[in-house]
Amino acid sequence: MMTLGELAYWELTSLRVAGGLAAVLLVAGTLVYIHLFKLVSFMQSRLGPMEAGPYGSLQLLAEVGKFLQKEDIFPRKADRFVFAAAPFVVLMSTFLLVVVVPGGPDAWFVDNDLGIYLAMAVSSVSVIGVLMAGWGSANKYSLMGGLRATGQLIAYELPLMLAVVGVVIEAGTMNMQGIVLAQANGSIFGWSGLGNPFLLTQFVGFFVFMIAMQAELTQSPFDMPIAESELVTGYMTEYSGMRFLMFFIGEFATAGVFSAVAAVLFLGGWYVPGLDATSNVFNVIGPLVMLGKVVFLSFLVFWFRFTFPRFREDQLQRLAWKFLIPIALVNIVATGILKVAF
Amino acid sequence: MSEFLRSYLTVAIFGLVGLALVGAFLGLGRILRPDHPTPQKLESYESGVDPTGDTWSQANIRYYIFALLFVIFDVEAVFIFPWAIRLDAYGAFGLIEMGIFIFILLLGLIYAWRKGVLRWA
Numbered sequence: 001m002m003t004l005g006e007l008a009y010w011e012l013t014s015l016r017v018a019g020g021l022a023a024v025l026l027v028a029g030t031l032v033y034i035h036l037f038k039l040v041s042f043m044q045s046r047l048g049p050m051e052a053g054p055y056g057s058l059q060l061l062a063e064v065g066k067f068l069q070k071e072d073i074f075p076r077k078a079d080r081f082v083f084a085a086a087p088f089v090v091l092m093s094t095f096l097l098v099v100v101v102p103g104g105p106d107a108w109f110v111d112n113d114l115g116i117y118l119a120m121a122v123s124s125v126s127v128i129g130v131l132m133a134g135w136g137s138a139n140k141y142s143l144m145g146g147l148r149a150t151g152q153l154i155a156y157e158l159p160l161m162l163a164v165v166g167v168v169i170e171a172g173t174m175n176m177q178g179i180v181l182a183q184a185n186g187s188i189f190g191w192s193g194l195g196n197p198f199l200l201t202q203f204v205g206f207f208v209f210m211i212a213m214q215a216e217l218t219q220s221p222f223d224m225p226i227a228e229s230e231l232v233t234g235y236m237t238e239y240s241g242m243r244f245l246m247f248f249i250g251e252f253a254t255a256g257v258f259s260a261v262a263a264v265l266f267l268g269g270w271y272v273p274g275l276d277a278t279s280n281v282f283n284v285i286g287p288l289v290m291l292g293k294v295v296f297l298s299f300l301v302f303w304f305r306f307t308f309p310r311f312r313e314d315q316l317q318r319l320a321w322k323f324l325i326p327i328a329l330v331n332i333v334a335t336g337i338l339k340v341a342f
Numbered sequence: 343m344s345e346f347l348r349s350y351l352t353v354a355i356f357g358l359v360g361l362a363l364v365g366a367f368l369g370l371g372r373i374l375r376p377d378h379p380t381p382q383k384l385e386s387y388e389s390g391v392d393p394t395g396d397t398w399s400q401a402n403i404r405y406y407i408f409a410l411l412f413v414i415f416d417v418e419a420v421f422i423f424p425w426a427i428r429l430d431a432y433g434a435f436g437l438i439e440m441g442i443f444i445f446i447l448l449l450g451l452i453y454a455w456r457k458g459v460l461r462w463a
Contacts, residue, residue, distance in 0.1 A: 013352060017359050068371045076384035077397070088364045095360030099353050109356065112349045117423055122353075138397045139386045151405040154412045161419045168426040237387055242371040246364055314461070317408060321460045325415070325451065329444055332422065339429055340437050 016109045027256035029060050035302040043306050070241030082136030087246035089129030094253045096122035101260045102176050104270050104286030115176040120161050127153040134235040145234025149225035155320040156215035162328035163209040166202045166335040167265045180269035184277035194273045199266040204331045206266045208324050217255050221308040263293035407459045
């Protein structure tokens, strides 16, 4: 029986790349089917896709097949290189983000002590892709969409980062595995029945993080960059066929990966209470536990998305700067005081 | 190579896999898709009417001050994260130090607020 430790680096990395592809693409497909095809349909009293495969479960494959056959149109005025490169940058940022997400005690892509800090850093790469798409298209709708996206993402990155600080204070580490173990082995005022899921002790952080995440994913009510009634589809207006589908996949893949990061930070990641956190069992059920938590958290995201109308641009900035950032700063101080006092 | 550097190599490999995936999808599409460009098709889309003027003109992006504030607060995160990890070791001393730091930051935010720059101009 070989163990992971005996594999060469390239062998381990191949396994991890396969796992990473599954973690990005399969999860994105699952979220599209569950949330976009079915959840929204049920909320609107309709069935959604039913023809392709059982209960329409193969609809997404049919869509990919359709998009593969669509003509690839480069607008005449577009900056061809920037226009073509934008979807690459957007999807690359998703893959850079997924590396920090652990699926079990030994099932990780990167076990890096910078962990969540690295995730925060690479997650902002996607905004460059969005701005490239907006600028490169040479279309007024696209440019406005790209600029709106940039303004929104820089406003909500701060509450996102500051909300994480509370978790880091409690866990005492930025390592994602360390954060999971801190929740598994923790206790709330001496009671360790559930461990210490930071959802309970960092609920302010969770609240701020989920709102900021909604904005970072540009989902309604924060979808001004693609506001279809004002800007057609914003920065994606000029994209057709596969290139458009890449943005679409990127949107849902990023929703999945961000939910996974939130699951690690606040719901205990691959850990479920009642089992030993070092148990080998978690290498098998851990990814499934993560999937369950990701589906739950992304359900919240899409529930909000399908429920609330869009903000105005000034309301959006006001919410970030005058509400979320002060709350997040107070949360840091409060968490620090509690940590030192107890 | 040390484990530390190795982990960044893995990060870089994942980035390349992301690029390769997009390349593979687009390459597959190139085999299957038609290519019939016409002058009308390549025109910029402006809701069906002929596009007017040039897109790349000067525009007021309206969040210059927000971007400046963002840079200030983002740099502050660099100081807060290392402190957050080692809070156990610093104890009350570190807490008061960081309390002063965050208080000054909050003062800055309140100043910007009172000056009215947080209003969407």
